[in-house]
Amino acid sequence: MEIPPVVIDRLPLYTRALSALEAEGREVVSSQELGTRLGVTPAQIRKDLSYFGRFGKQGRGYNVRKLLDELQRILGLDRQWRMALVGVGKLGRAILGYEGFAPQGFRIVEAFDTDATRVGERFNSLTVKSADDLESVLSANPVDVGIVAVPAEIAQNVINTLVKCGVRAILNYAPIAAQVPRGIHLKRIEPVLALQSMTYYLKNSRGPA
Amino acid sequence: MEIPPVVIDRLPLYTRALSALEAEGREVVSSQELGTRLGVTPAQIRKDLSYFGRFGKQGRGYNVRKLLDELQRILGLDRQWRMALVGVGKLGRAILGYEGFAPQGFRIVEAFDTDATRVGERFNSLTVKSADDLESVLSANPVDVGIVAVPAEIAQNVINTLVKCGVRAILNYAPIAAQVPRGIHLKRIEPVLALQSMTYYLKNSRGPA
DNA sequence: ATCTGTGAAGCACTTCACAGCG
DNA sequence: CGCTGTGAAGTGCTTCACAGAT
Numbered sequence: 198m199e200i201p202p203v204v205i206d207r208l209p210l211y212t213r214a215l216s217a218l219e220a221e222g223r224e225v226v227s228s229q230e231l232g233t234r235l236g237v238t239p240a241q242i243r244k245d246l247s248y249f250g251r252f253g254k255q256g257r258g259y260n261v262r263k264l265l266d267e268l269q270r271i272l273g274l275d276r277q278w279r280m281a282l283v284g285v286g287k288l289g290r291a292i293l294g295y296e297g298f299a300p301q302g303f304r305i306v307e308a309f310d311t312d313a314t315r316v317g318e319r320f321n322s323l324t325v326k327s328a329d330d331l332e333s334v335l336s337a338n339p340v341d342v343g344i345v346a347v348p349a350e351i352a353q354n355v356i357n358t359l360v361k362c363g364v365r366a367i368l369n370y371a372p373i374a375a376q377v378p379r380g381i382h383l384k385r386i387e388p389v390l391a392l393q394s395m396t397y398y399l400k401n402s403r404g405p406a
Numbered sequence: 407m408e409i410p411p412v413v414i415d416r417l418p419l420y421t422r423a424l425s426a427l428e429a430e431g432r433e434v435v436s437s438q439e440l441g442t443r444l445g446v447t448p449a450q451i452r453k454d455l456s457y458f459g460r461f462g463k464q465g466r467g468y469n470v471r472k473l474l475d476e477l478q479r480i481l482g483l484d485r486q487w488r489m490a491l492v493g494v495g496k497l498g499r500a501i502l503g504y505e506g507f508a509p510q511g512f513r514i515v516e517a518f519d520t521d522a523t524r525v526g527e528r529f530n531s532l533t534v535k536s537a538d539d540l541e542s543v544l545s546a547n548p549v550d551v552g553i554v555a556v557p558a559e560i561a562q563n564v565i566n567t568l569v570k571c572g573v574r575a576i577l578n579y580a581p582i583a584a585q586v587p588r589g590i591h592l593k594r595i596e597p598v599l600a601l602q603s604m605t606y607y608l609k610n611s612r613g614p615a
Numbered sequence: 616a617t618c619t620g621t622g623a624a625g626c627a628c629t630t631c632a633c634a635g636c637g
Numbered sequence: 638c639g640c641t642g643t644g645a646a647g648t649g650c651t652t653c654a655c656a657g658a659t
Contacts (some may be wrong), residue, residue: 201628209602210583217582227640235583239640240630247642255636255641272602273609291500292597297581301598341608342601365611366604368597372506373426374419374444382607384600388501388577389510391593392551393418393481395575398591399550400482402574410650436618448618449652456620464619464658 204245215265227258281307284346293320335362342366349373413454424474436467490516493555502529544571555579
């Protein structure tokens with residue numbers, strides 16, 4: 198069956214709420230309550246989950262631990278994912294220092310830069326390699342995800358190279374509208390884009406309505 | 407007229423492509439070419455723009471400069487927007503150091519933290535203030551946007567406070583599924599969420615298809 | 616000849632509403 | 638009786654296809 202992409206985008210939110218519930222010691226939750234926590238309708242949650250199986254108990258709800266396990270399995274969060282960072286400037290360093298990846302199974306295992314002065318720098322157990330070696334390094338030791346943190350002008354080039362190296366998922370921090378072939382997954386991580394659409398609504402309403 | 411939210415989300419992408427075209431010295435562009443650059447169908451671009459007016463010339467296309475001006479006006483990008491950062495930890499510092507905001511008219515004008523050791527720290531022209539003073543500072547000097555970069559446990563609280571202070575747009579970096587009242591705009595800026603949905607597709611296909 | 620602007624058709628996602636199980 | 642799972646109805650977004658402007 199073909200699952201609607203929006204459904205896939207919501208599943209990580211569900212896992213997050215379920216983790217919180219588990220931490221609170223809750224064993225069971227209804228679609229109603231989960232929905233209230235997430236700002237999503239209960240019907241939507243039930244429908245979303247129904248694409249993958251029947252995880253609930255009628256009259257009772259969902260077992261928190263069990264549903265969390267199922268969702269993690271469905272999303273592939275029950276394994277480690279290898280990532281390569283390209284661009285070790287200001288932004289790249291912040292990404293290397295971000296502590297939110299590892300606990301969720303995402304590890305940056307390579308870092309590249311074009312700037313010779315940065316090549317050889319060490320961050321924890323990681324040594325920055327030359328972008329010239331990107332293809333050879335990733336061919337020998339493939340990664341699952343590429344993180345692009347280079348200036349806009351060279352971002353499309355870097356993305357093309359990553360794709361050529363077999364990287365099928367890309368997290369793009371560069372402010373460009375990048376192109377990728379069909380079948381390659383790219384997500385923009387960009388505060389400015391998010392801001393620029395919110396301003397439309399700010400502009401068009403006065404006061405807290 | 408009520409504009410579909412997805413349309414609003416695409417407009418910033420259009421402005422970005424148009425800026426690039428202008429930098430290249432292009433004066434005119436067709437929906438076809440713009441679409442190719444952005445990975446969007448030409449019909450969608452024409453339809454999206456038609457919600458706001460008739461900006462093109464039949465047989466010719468759109469004047470790049472003019473369309474860019476119109477979109478910036480529509481989105482409210484022709485003015486400055488004031489932002490307050492809450493949380494000046496590792497992530498907050500990276501946000502303060504990010505140089506992508508100012509050129510687009512977004513300025514961080516206040517920074518708050520609960521940690522007494524951080525209060526008083528200076529970043530460029532900005533002095534970190536105590537989170538206790540958040541309400542009084544923002545009441546006297548409102549901001550348009552709140553940026554939340556605090557630990558998950560207190561993020562919802564911070565968001566509630568910002569909303570109480572009249573902030574109607576929030577950029578949330580904290581890994582929680584936050585709740586906001588109707589009419590308040592919240593965007594999640596979260597690499598991990600983006601990764602967790604991409605893994606679904608990685609897991610479910612082998613090779614570059 | 617070319618490319619826009621747009622009703623109408625088509626598709627995708629959400630919500631409803633209820634049968635059925637615990 | 639409460640709550641899930643799900644066809645069916647409803648809504649919203651995208652694409653088509655073409656009249657009309659240059």
